[in-house]
Amino acid sequence: MKLRFYGVRGYVPTPGAQYLRYGGNTCCTVIYGTGGELVVLDSGTGFCFFGDELLAGPHGRGDGELVLLITHTYWDHLLGLPFPGVVHLPGNRLHIYGPDSARGSLEIVYDGLLSPVYSPVYGLAHIGATHTFQPISTEPFQVGGLTIRALPLSRRLNSPIWAYRVEEGAASVVYITDVRYTDAQIWQTALTFARDASLLIHSAPYTRDEAVEDYGHGRVEDAIELALSAQVRQLSLFHHAPTRTDDELDALLAHYRAELAARKAELMLDVATEGPLLDVLDLHRVRPAEREIP
Numbered sequence: 001m002k003l004r005f006y007g008v009r010g011y012v013p014t015p016g017a018q019y020l021r022y023g024g025n026t027c028c029t030v031i032y033g034t035g036g037e038l039v040v041l042d043s044g045t046g047f048c049f050f051g052d053e054l055l056a057g058p059h060g061r062g063d064g065e066l067v068l069l070i071t072h073t074y075w076d077h078l079l080g081l082p083f084p085g086v087v088h089l090p091g092n093r094l095h096i097y098g099p100d101s102a103r104g105s106l107e108i109v110y111d112g113l114l115s116p117v118y119s120p121v122y123g124l125a126h127i128g129a130t131h132t133f134q135p136i137s138t139e140p141f142q143v144g145g146l147t148i149r150a151l152p153l154s155r156r157l158n159s160p161i162w163a164y165r166v167e168e169g170a171a172s173v174v175y176i177t178d179v180r181y182t183d184a185q186i187w188q189t190a191l192t193f194a195r196d197a198s199l200l201i202h203s204a205p206y207t208r209d210e211a212v213e214d215y216g217h218g219r220v221e222d223a224i225e226l227a228l229s230a231q232v233r234q235l236s237l238f239h240h241a242p243t244r245t246d247d248e249l250d251a252l253l254a255h256y257r258a259e260l261a262a263r264k265a266e267l268m269l270d271v272a273t274e275g276p277l278l279d280v281l282d283l284h285r286v287r288p289a290e291r292e293i294p
């Protein structure tokens with residue numbers, strides 16, 4: 001199982017020169033199964049670039065399939081979906097999983113994003129590829145050889161937030177975003193879900209000593225404590241704050257790696273970076289000290 005980050009930024013894209021090394025697109029991560037499975041975690045603006053790359057293969061001939069796991073419908077997790085040519089080519093088939101809102105199903109909510117108020121597409125009925133919205137539950141399901149598990153972590157009515165776990169053999173990736181650990185039950189639920197994962201991808205735009213209203217995220221320290229408690233092998237922080245420059249991310253990573261080293265923790269810490277293709281298991285054979293900050 002391999003993985004590539006196409007969007008690591010939270011809230012809004014950050015195209016400035018000071019964000020180039022880690023990347024400035026909003027949330028989108030792609031998992032590649034060894035059997036050719038493609039699973040997309042969230043479709044922020046990073047999805048535009050992934051979708052364009054797909055045009056070189058069967059998706060460019062209108063003969064492609066794609067599974068999307070949407071955590072919630074805030075713009076930074078959804079806004080890239082209507083743009084790439086791959087979703088406009090008849091014949092392509094998108095299977096979209098995600099939570100429904102009290103305001104309507106995921107299909108209705110997304111159809112609203114394509115309405116003439118926001119988009120020249122004029123709604124789902126006028127988009128080329130087939131979009132199938134799949135009901136989501138805590139019942140595991142298969143995408144080829146990948147096992148997918150989903151878990152509600154916030155029961156907010158208008159935009160509930162779910163987490164995902166993707167497993168293939170010994171490799172497992174857990175993706176948790178936009179969750180603040182306001183009570184012991186949410187913490188325990190997340191901990192159980194992330195237990196023994198090869199890789200935990202966790203939103204962490206701010207640290208505990210930054211007094212910022214972040215609309216519902218755990219802090220860097222929360223992500224680290226969760227990863228340690230769940231005995232995760234590697235933690236990748238993402239959903240970086242739009243103001244966090246590359247140099248500041250370098251410093252943040254160095255600071256928390258030093259803290260982990262002082263605690264003699266086995267956990268490998270990284271900061272999600274757009275671009276490199278990562279092998280989910282091979283990641284762990286490289287010790288933090290041997291890896292260069294990109």
Ligand SMILES: [Zn+2]
Pocket residue numbers: 010011074076077177178239
């Ligand atoms: Zn977000």
